[in-house]
Amino acid sequence: MEPVLSLRSWLAKVESFGELRHVKGADWDVELGAIAELSYRQPNPVALLFDDITGYDSGKRVLTGSTGSPRRLGHTLRLGDDLDDVGLVAALRGKPSQWAAAAADYPAETVTDSPLLENVIDGPDVNLLSLPVPRWHTGDGGRYIGTGCFVVTRDPEDGIVNGGCYRMEVQDEGRSATINAVPGKHGAQHIQRWFELHGKAPVVVSFGHDPILLITGGTEVPARISELDYAGAIIGEPVPVLIGEHTGLPIPAGSEVAIEGWLRRDHVRNEGPFGEWTGYYSGKRRPAPALEIVRMYHRDDPIQLGAPPGKPPHDYSYMRTVMKSAMIEDALVGAGVAGIRGAWAHESGGGRLFIAVSVENRYAGQAKQVGHLTAQLPAAAYMNRFVVVVDADVDPADLGEVVWAMSTRCDPVKDIDIIPGTWGSKLDPMLVEGAPPYNSRAVVDATRPFERKADFPAVSTGDPEYLQSVLHRWAEVFAP
Numbered sequence: 105m106e107p108v109l110s111l112r113s114w115l116a117k118v119e120s121f122g123e124l125r126h127v128k129g130a131d132w133d134v135e136l137g138a139i140a141e142l143s144y145r146q147p148n149p150v151a152l153l154f155d156d157i158t159g160y161d162s163g164k165r166v167l168t169g170s171t172g173s174p175r176r177l178g179h180t181l182r183l184g185d186d187l188d189d190v191g192l193v194a195a196l197r198g199k200p201s202q203w204a205a206a207a208a209d210y211p212a213e214t215v216t217d218s219p220l221l222e223n224v225i226d227g228p229d230v231n232l233l234s235l236p237v238p239r240w241h242t243g244d245g246g247r248y249i250g251t252g253c254f255v256v257t258r259d260p261e262d263g264i265v266n267g268g269c270y271r272m273e274v275q276d277e278g279r280s281a282t283i284n285a286v287p288g289k290h291g292a293q294h295i296q297r298w299f300e301l302h303g304k305a306p307v308v309v310s311f312g313h314d315p316i317l318l319i320t321g322g323t324e325v326p327a328r329i330s331e332l333d334y335a336g337a338i339i340g341e342p343v344p345v346l347i348g349e350h351t352g353l354p355i356p357a358g359s360e361v362a363i364e365g366w367l368r369r370d371h372v373r374n375e376g377p378f379g380e381w382t383g384y385y386s387g388k389r390r391p392a393p394a395l396e397i398v399r400m401y402h403r404d405d406p407i408q409l410g411a412p413p414g415k416p417p418h419d420y421s422y423m424r425t426v427m428k429s430a431m432i433e434d435a436l437v438g439a440g441v442a443g444i445r446g447a448w449a450h451e452s453g454g455g456r457l458f459i460a461v462s463v464e465n466r467y468a469g470q471a472k473q474v475g476h477l478t479a480q481l482p483a484a485a486y487m488n489r490f491v492v493v494v495d496a497d498v499d500p501a502d503l504g505e506v507v508w509a510m511s512t513r514c515d516p517v518k519d520i521d522i523i524p525g526t527w528g529s530k531l532d533p534m535l536v537e538g539a540p541p542y543n544s545r546a547v548v549d550a551t552r553p554f555e556r557k558a559d560f561p562a563v564s565t566g567d568p569e570y571l572q573s574v575l576h577r578w579a580e581v582f583a584p
């Protein structure tokens with residue numbers, strides 16, 4: 105029987121609803137990534153399972169596009185197996201805060217058996233390049249085994265486990281890999297604290313699993329909640345884990361491939377550049393902590409879960425937009441702000457850079473409150489650049505409507521606030537090489553001025569009820 109969070113069970117389900125395609129014979133060196141990139145641009149992209157990858161035995165596979173459709177995302181989040189876009193967003197409303205609240209009821213459960221133990225390889229014999237690790241984009245500095253990965257760390261003081269998704273480049277001909285967690289991310293904070301207290305940090309990484317771990321590891325689950333427990337709350341049962349003999353850290357028992365090891369402050373390797381979610385390569389090759397791998401585990405014929413970023417739409421941009429939008433809306437409601445109608449973290453801004461929020465705007469100053477709060481929410485603060493607040497009659501997910509509101513309800517001289525010195529990133533193409541990773545952000549109030557709400561010019565579309573009756577009467581004009 106397959107373990108809980110087995111990628112193979114997930115693949116069987118997705119195949120049953122016709123959203124999996126098998127690709128044989130692609131080269132790990134750029135070609136596989138290029139095929140994946142072309143597929144993201146299709147109207148309803150399927151997931152791709154690559155096998156017979158050049159230079160590797162059959163069975164050593166790579167999956168891409170796992171969360172790129174409403175049906176796959178809805179299935180992965182256990183919200184339903186036949187959801188469309190609208191249905192998914194509706195089903196997700198309110199869920200992130202419910203999952204966060206329920207996580208404590210689903211602590212990860214220790215087990216001693218798992219197919220992951222089919223192959224156990226100790227330090228000196230570890231070779232990550234025994235797997236067909238892709239070089240995803242032409243300009244990448246190396247082969248990235250960590251894209252859809254789940255990096256497990258533990259707070260050295262309170263013991264809380266974190267699971268995060270951070271890019272990892274293979275180093276030292278396969279004996280090591282760098283981990284690139286941005287300062288401020290929970291995993292990066294754990295590692296930093298271990299360095300300060302003990303000089304080294306224990307880490308476990310899973311490279312193939314039910315994509316629920318890509319979603320929970322790759323989006324802003326609140327601090328002090330383990331992503332393993334949060335995933336348990338989503339699936340409605342505890343996540344089974346093996347305990348790493350060397351690090352004592354939990355390893356998802358449903359994993360296809362996992363490693364255990366230690367990061368040390370002075371053990372670094374140059375990594376990058378890498379084609380990132382901003383749509384640009386991430387600057388120069390720079391030092392990053394490299395894992396001293398003490399053990400590798402893998403199933404027979406392991407499957408890597410790939411999730412390469414790039415110019416949107418990319419592998420996980422749909423998932424990020426849908427998840428971040430729900431998390432931001434939830435956080436605003438949870439902060440006690442009245443009249444929130446919706447939030448949307450647009451895909452073309454990588455789900456981070458451009459966020460629109462729609463609000464009823466019930467009192468003078470509310471639009472600014474919502475805008476500034478959104479720009480600094482833990483779910484949104486990293487690498488945001490624009491927040492646009494719109495009235496409740498504007499759909500924040502419709503870029504055309506948002507631009508219309510900005511163009512007609514906003515006086516730039518007083519309705520755009522600029523906040524300097526905010527949480528940016530080395531990935532920012534606007535950052536000058538070597539400068540500290542701040543950015544600035546603009547909070548745009550594109551709501552009707554509160555004091556003019558009553559007499560602001562009326563919107564010149566027909567009355568909805570009247571339009572509906574006309575549509576009915578003139579149906580033949582609109583027949584497809």
Ligand SMILES: Cc1cc2nc3c(=O)[nH]c(=O)nc-3n(C[C@H](O)[C@H](O)[C@H](O)COP(=O)(O)O)c2cc1C
Pocket residue numbers: 251252253266267268269270271272284285286287288289290291292318321322323324325411412413420
């Ligand atoms: C496929 C993928 C790759 C990612 N790569 C990185 C990365 O290299 N570095 C990073 O700091 N965050 C990266 N992220 C974003 C983090 O996973 C995300 O911010 C997450 O909330 C971090 O978890 P944490 O706050 O618990 O550390 C990536 C996300 C995804 C989905």
